[in-house]
Amino acid sequence: MAALACSLSSPFPTKLLCPIKIQLTSLQFPNFRTSPAFQNLKIQATNSTVTAKEEQKEDEEAMSVDNLRRFVQLNLGSWTGSFYQFDAHGKVMHKIDTKLSAGSYGEDELISLIQTLYIKQPPLYGEEPEWAEYKIKESNMFTVDKYQQIGFFPNERAFALRYQTAGMLETVLRQGVLGENDTGEESPRNLKVPSSRPSIVCENCLYSMKKDMRARAFHIMDPKGVLEMLILFLEERGSSADTPPSLEASEHNANRLLPFLGRWKGQSITKRSGVYGATLAEHDTIASLEIDENGQLIQLKRLKPEMGRS
Structure with missing residues (x-):
């Protein structure tokens, strides 16, 4: 418990003024975020949002x-x-x-x-x-x-x-x-x-x-x-x-490949899902496209594995 005393100056007559004492007390309000009613509303709102997103995604993906x-x-x-x-x-x-x-x-x-x-x-x-x-x-x-x-x-x-x-x-x-x-x-x-x-x-x-x-x-x-x-x-x-x-x-259109030759960097992401959970594996990739002396397209690819996460 704490007490606070203060005086105020005002243009009003002195008779209308008096020292003010304010007591600060701790009032216990219920935590509405943990109440069952709020949790039910939160779950309903979350489910509605998820359902709406899923329906939108299905509409976008469906032909x-x-x-x-x-x-x-x-x-x-x-x-x-x-x-x-x-x-x-x-x-x-x-x-x-x-x-x-x-x-x-x-x-x-x-x-x-x-x-x-x-x-x-x-x-x-x-x-x-x-x-x-x-x-x-x-x-x-x-x-x-x-x-x-x-x-x-x-x-x-x-x-x-x-x-x-x-x-x-x-x-x-x-x-x-x-x-x-x-x-x-x-x-x-x-x-x-x-x-x-x-x-x-x-x-x-x-x-x-x-x-x-x-x-x-x-x-x-x-x-x-x-x-x-x-x-x-x-x-x-x-x-x-x-x-x-x-x-x-x-074969005479081989020059169409020229813009694609060279060294390419990218990332590979593999998602696996199953009954016991899902995993995500990521790799940094480097691909090199060249044409050898026989006119054959040669592709060399390297993978740099990263830590897979579930």
Whole structure:
């Protein structure tokens, strides 16, 4: 307990003034921040904010009906192309001729993209080569968000998506290299097929701004997350030519690589999530891109690991 005495001077008459004594006491107010009512309001407000952010993020990430229609329109038509298989070091292992027929049905949110891939088989005993048929799974409003997780960039005419398996790519390799001689063995001779349970199968597609052509590149990682192989479809729409587009025809455009040569610094961030928690691994990266005396693009990459955090 403390007492404070003070006198005040004022223009008022003296009779109206008197010494003032003020006692300071400690009053115990309840801590409203720890009260159950405040905590309930705080939790409700936090949950509402989180829910609103999650809904906004879902709306941003989910493909709209208009973008789905544009995505379907971008893929429609008959495509003639070449399929290339590269090993993890960029060496060409196989080249296969392919054709793709893409159509659609339904309208608005019910629109679906249907595609059939035709693979040129190796000829048998001098006969005309046959074409194997493979039905690609449909793409619609349900699959693009739940399974394929398509990232679509309509202005750049590009998209990226993931596959749950490498079944389509394995079929192209088996039919295009082995053909009728495929016995179904897991590891056929002279043919590298993707892992039956790859950790990642991603497709990245970029369309030409000058021609009605596109490049669809796949990278496949084995169950341990190590790069297993690279796949490239180089396709042209509406082409009736017997010779499909190929990488060899683009060799004179090698000077287009010049702006990308040199030393590049960056950072790699890998997020892993699971039942028992999530981890985040970060690396500083240094990549060097050069062209050797044979005209081959050489890439050297170094990783400087940092402490992973959970």
